[in-house]
Amino acid sequence: MDNKKNEQQVPKELLIPIERKEDTSEKITSPSRTFMQDARRTFFKNKLAIFCVIILGLISLFSIIGPGMNDHGLDDQDLSRAKMPPHVPVLENISWLGFNGTLKDEFKGNDVEHATQNAIQRYNNDKDFIDIKVLSEGDGSKDSAEVKATYHIYEAKDMSDQYFWLGTDTLGRDQWTRIWLGTRVSLIIALVAAAIDLVIGVAYGGISAYYGGRVDNVMQRIIEILVGIPNLVVIVLMILVLQPGMLSIIIALTITGWIGMARIVRGEVLKLKSQEFVLAARTLGTPNSSIIRRHLVPNISGIIIINTMFTIPGAIFFEAFLSFIGLGMVPPEASLGTLINTGFENLRLYPYLLVFPAILISVIMIAFNLIGDGLRDAFDPKMHK
Template sequence: MDKEKLNNEKLNKDLFVPAKKDEAKREEIRRPSLSYWQDAWIRLRKNKGAIFGIALLIIVGILSLVGPHLNENDAYQQDLGHSRMPPRVPVLENISWLQLDGTKSDEFQAATVEEAEQKALLRFSIDDLEYVEFELVDDGTGSEPATVVGHFDVYAEQDMDEIYYWFGTDTLGRDIFTRVWTGTQVSLLIAFVAAALDMIIGVAYGGISAYYGGRVDNVMQRFIEILIGIPNLVVVILMIMILEPGVISIIIALTITGWTGMARIVRGQVLKLKNQEFILASRTLGSSNTRILSKHLIPNTLGMIIINTMFTIPAAIFFEAFLSFIGLGLQSPEASLGTLINDGFKSLQTNPHIMIFPAIVISLIMIGFNILADGLRDALDPKMRK
């Protein structure tokens, strides 16, 4: 201790010079003044994943609006003569690895090459091999059987060289491209309306419950616990049995129990905020309960509301697709992503393109909303501000 004191005494006093006071810089703003939303947008822009999600959703949204009008095919027009046509896209048909050239390909094995080619006749349901191009994999000279890959040009066989079905056709000859984007419109409509209703009901219910507290809160929360205790699928099935299957019945079924999660989140946020100083000040100045809820409490929970809504939308899309897939949602010939996946699942092994394209679209929507919600969660959290 004495040694340290001695070292301090030996320090040159000239090293300790008071800092110069600059009155002009005292009021200088070192950082630009930003509102909460401006700061959140700046942080959101720096999140590459969130920007990718926004771009992805914009592209899917635009295609859902203009896609059904990009060709002359109707989403509900049936043509059994064009049944199960494979995808064929102009220009892209020349890129072999994309397999968008309107051909069906399969591998055939038999004792000899000739027998393998005869199997192709049965597989493609044709009388001759004029429109089939074979690629020899193994001629069967070894211990393994002969293996050939057959590429069947369906469009040439049906004299449809000038016709293009970008996503192919289904078992009834309906254009899958038009049906996919029509179904995307329906699925997004159901999801957005259901999410909006969940948000409105949940925010109002949770805010009132938490703000008034006491007996009001106890009664309202017991009601939520009853709803949560009932399996969601059971409630949905009962509602669809009462109402006719359709868009309205699915929205009502999704809304009955979907708002409870939002209500509990808002309740927790309001309970945390309602006794803070700015709320007490507003109450002291004579603000009504309605004004305090609408002008102070709900705006301060808006970040959590937006984030939860962004997660609710893909969950609603997936649940609608699930209902349609098991036959409880929209009924054929109505188009939604769920009904299209259900139709494609029935012929997955023979015509996988019927299921692949709607499955890709619903996957892109789910990915876009989820990574956007993750980005919003980081951008709207004040603790993440640097």
């Protein structure tokens, strides 16, 4: 009774009828997004992957313009300035950064005088340019005394006005120039090898899975034979037939490198070829080549892109490994592998020859892997929100 009484007390002016339209409930408030738009949106939300894209872009840019950023050209070689440490303007005033153009090491001896003499002999007897700091006085026993020597090599060689941003190598060539040239070579080898693997692997795997039957059996037996051949054996054979260099490495990488892509594409095509849209295309008389190219490959593009992104760092590492063991690029040609090999040989006395190319190749490989992780998440429908 109270509710009815309250309803009667509400003024009729406040009761405004709602106008309802038939198509209101069916109206779409915003345009729908395609799968690729969702993938792009998810990828751009991954800040770490975007940061890695920027880093790789900068590295690629420096690999192009880096060798020409100073006055030391590719052929600028002088043994008198061999193994010079990094020397950078402005940064030379900050000693702890290590870009002040000095060589530092610790020397031991029976006493301070003996340890100091060892340091002087190590640094070409340039007493006037060596600073000695005593770390341990010693007690007269063998190697009980220890000193830290700082050798001002640029002043000793009357080169205080010259700057080698990342130092020089064993032949006096500018490391900055050679590192970026080596990065360019390594990236070219990896990208070309990955592109060839992409083309061959997608075509081979797609044809094998789509036609199936005897064609699939024969093509898969060929893959099994190639898998059984070690990559190192292929590399050695390539070097015997061809001259060591970029071409032989690319050929060696692509002889068996496409197998992984072919297997992945085959598995995906086997899942898709019995779908309704493929049967509809066959019914309409679409050629098999067009079905593979226009219908199947676009539907597995995400897997292809992700696998390619993981293939590139693998190719970079494989090239560096081959050059490191002497089966890849041959000095004086520069690549990250040859630079790391040179640095490894001089690690004890000149660690900067190894540190900079090792850091660079590590950054490149980590960046590619993180971008691959970002793309994997982007092409996963479960990650879309």
